[in-house]
Amino acid sequence: MNTALYIHIPFCRQKCSYCSFVSAPLDKRAPAVIAALKQEMCLYPKNTKIDTVFFGGGTPSVLENNALPQLLAAARERFILSENSEITAEANPESVTPALLAAWRAAGINRLSFGVQSANDENLRLLGRLHTFVEAKKAIRYAREAGFEHINADLIYNLPGQSTAAFEADLHALLALGIDHLSCYALSIEEGTPLAEMPLPIQDEDIAVEQWMSAGRICAQYGLHRYEVSNYAKPGAQCRHNLHYWHNDPYFGLGPAAHGARRANGCWLRTANVPDINAYLQAVFGEGTLSQSTQIGREEEQFESIMLETRTTEGLRLAAFEARYGVRFTERYKTAIDCACAQGLATLSNTHFALTERGLLLQNRVLLSFMD
Ligand code: SF4
Secondary structure: OOEEEEEEEOEEOOOOOOOOOOOEEOOOOHHHHHHHHHHHHOOOOOOOEEEEEEEEEOOHHHOOOOHHHHHHHHHHHHOEEEEEEEEEEEEOHHHOOHHHHHHHHHHOOOEEEEEEEOOOHHHHHHOOOOOOHHHHHHHHHHHHHOOOOEEEEEEEEOOOOOOHHHHHHHHHHHHOOOOOEEEEEEOOOOOOOHHHHOOOOOOOHHHHHHHHHHHHHHHHHOOOEEEEOOEEEOOOOOOHHHHHHHOOOOEEEEOOOOEEEEEEOOEEEEEEEOOOHHHHHHHHHOOOOOEEEEEEOHHHHHHHHHHHHOOEOOOEEHHHHHHHHOOOHHHHOHHHHHHHHHOOOEEEOOOEEEEOHHHHHOHHHHHHOOOO
């Protein structure tokens, strides 16, 4: 089983109004963080086979042009990156330039993920984004000119007061750009963010469901199909890195606040790095705890696999489950499976247990019956 590598870049130009991720405005600690990330790679087993690399954040595109190429070179020295590795970098439209994208492409980055979020400039201002939709279009054009074929855009739905017609207009404007992947998440207003302090119309659950359904329908018109609750892709353009997560496969998480999961000494471990940038630097270069590890029991690991894999429309792979756990899924969970299928929330074939569209909306209800 190959491993995925996630590298968290904890810097942005400025904080968006809805953001609760670990990121800070870019400052003079950036070179130290790059050095620390390289150092942290040495904590993981040398020559581990890596299938996908994902530079997330934060905003990797705020760094110097040579930062990600340097990190990738260090990863190639420490690990074995497969020849057809998927290597993704997140970018924000206002901070990409042709020179940056050329440097990334030359280093082997072969997939971009743009934080577009909306095609409506008023919404972009509300979200505290620094770009306009015109700039997003320009960034995607630069990406194509630099030779990137695989381009994702993130889009947010259920914005305060947003009608379904307005969301659909956003979606059409974005999909018309010819991207091959879309991640589309409902806005979640987190406590402690500036957005939570604003007097905004209350978000409506029914509208969120309506918009999610229309995302599936409209994406299909452009040849993108839902393959996970919130993700849509053209055939062959699914994000392999995220599939690692949904298949509950191992991944190393590097950087402040990065999470990882892997087998060590026969146990399944989930790790979470310290979220504070200074504490992270101190832990890597001096003293302090870099990471908390949690040992996951066998039953819990199985449940996590069910929870993650049933997010995909392909569903849980019965043979892979049996190979990993030595347990026949259809026997161990017969009651829960029968119950979900009888309610029209799931289907069972010879190879997969998959949730229906309604089942994806009610996934928590389905999972409850797998908890016994
Ligand atoms: S660009 Fe992303 S990580 Fe940075 S502040 Fe905005 S939402 Fe948060």
